Amino acid sequence: MIQRRNIQWVVVILGFIASQVESLRFDLQSGLTKCIAEDIKSHAMTVGKYHIVNPNEGYPLPDTHKVTVRVTSTYGNTYHQGDNVVEGHFAFEAAEAGDYMTCFFAADHKPPVTLSLDFDWRTGVAAKDWTSVAKKGSVEIMEFELKKILENVKAIHDEMFFLREREAEMQELNRSTNSKMAWMTGLSIFLCLGVAGLQLWHLKTFFEKKKLI
Numbered sequence: 001m002i003q004r005r006n007i008q009w010v011v012v013i014l015g016f017i018a019s020q021v022e023s024l025r026f027d028l029q030s031g032l033t034k035c036i037a038e039d040i041k042s043h044a045m046t047v048g049k050y051h052i053v054n055p056n057e058g059y060p061l062p063d064t065h066k067v068t069v070r071v072t073s074t075y076g077n078t079y080h081q082g083d084n085v086v087e088g089h090f091a092f093e094a095a096e097a098g099d100y101m102t103c104f105f106a107a108d109h110k111p112p113v114t115l116s117l118d119f120d121w122r123t124g125v126a127a128k129d130w131t132s133v134a135k136k137g138s139v140e141i142m143e144f145e146l147k148k149i150l151e152n153v154k155a156i157h158d159e160m161f162f163l164r165e166r167e168a169e170m171q172e173l174n175r176s177t178n179s180k181m182a183w184m185t186g187l188s189i190f191l192c193l194g195v196a197g198l199q200l201w202h203l204k205t206f207f208e209k210k211k212l213i
Contacts, residue, residue, distance in 0.1 A: 023120040025053070030064065030115070031108035035101050038121060041162055042097040046123040048080075050104075051087035053116040061086055064113045068105045074098030124155055 028034050040046055052065050069088060071080035073096055080090035084107075094100065106115055 023118075025116060025118050028067065028104055028106050028115045028117060030106045030113045033103055033105045035103040036119065036121070037099045037101050038123060040094045040097065040100050040123050041158075042094055044094050044124050045091070046094060046100070046121070047089070047091040048102065048119065048121040049087075049089035050117055050119045053118060055116070062113075064109050065115055066107070067115065067117070068107075069102065070105075071100065071102045073100055 024036075026034065038046070048071070050069065052061060052067065054061055055065075066084045066086055067082075068084060069080070069082040070078060071090055072078050073094070075096060075098070077096075079092045079100070080088075082088040102119070102121065104117060104119075106113075
C-alpha cells in the first residue's frame with residue numbers, strides 16, 4: 001500500500017513539474033485586460049518573455065500594437081512592469097508562495113484592434129537555461145543529461161515536502177472545521193430547545209390567563 005502511494009506521489013509531482021512550462025499564443029482586444037496565473041512556491045525561480053505578433057510580417061508594427069504588462073504576487077507585490085511595450089521579459093526568485101499573475105492591458109482604440117501575443121512562462125527546473133549551462137561547463141552529453149536528471153530529482157524532493165506540508169495544512173483545516181461545525185450544531189440545538197421552551201411557557205401562561213386550563 002505504501003509503495004503504491006509513493007508511486008501516486010511521483011506521478012502527481014511529475015505532472016506538476018511538467019505543468020511549470022507554459023507557452024501560449026492568445027488574442028487581446030484593445031481596451032481589455034487578460035491575466036494569466038501561475039502557482040509558484042517560495043524561493044522558486046521563474047522566467048518569462050512576451051512579444052506582440054506582427055500582423056504584417058516584413059513591415060513595422062502599427063503604433064496601436066502596444067501593451068502594458070504587470071507581474072504581481074498573491075499579496076499584490078509587483079515584480080515586473082512594462083508600459084506601452086511591444087516585447088519584454090522578466091526573471092525573479094519568488095519571495096512568497098502562491099498565485100502569481102501576469103496581466104496584459106491594451107489601450108483603447110477606435111476602431112477596436114485585436115493583438116496577438118506570444119507568452120512563454122517557465123518555473124522551477126524549466127526556468128533554467130540548460131543550453132548555457134552546457135556551454136559554460138564544457139561538459140559531455142552524458143554529464144549534461146545527468147545534471148538535468150539531478151535537478152529534476154531535487155525538484156521532485158522539494159515538491160514532495162511541499163505537498164506534504166499542504167496536506168498537513170488541509171488536515172489541520174479539516175479538523176478545525178469539524179470542531180467548529182460540531183460546536184455550531186450543539187449551539188443550534190440548544191437555541192432551538194430554548195425557543196421551543198419559551199413558546200411552551202408563553203402558551204401555558206396565555207391559556208392560564210384565559211382560564212382554559
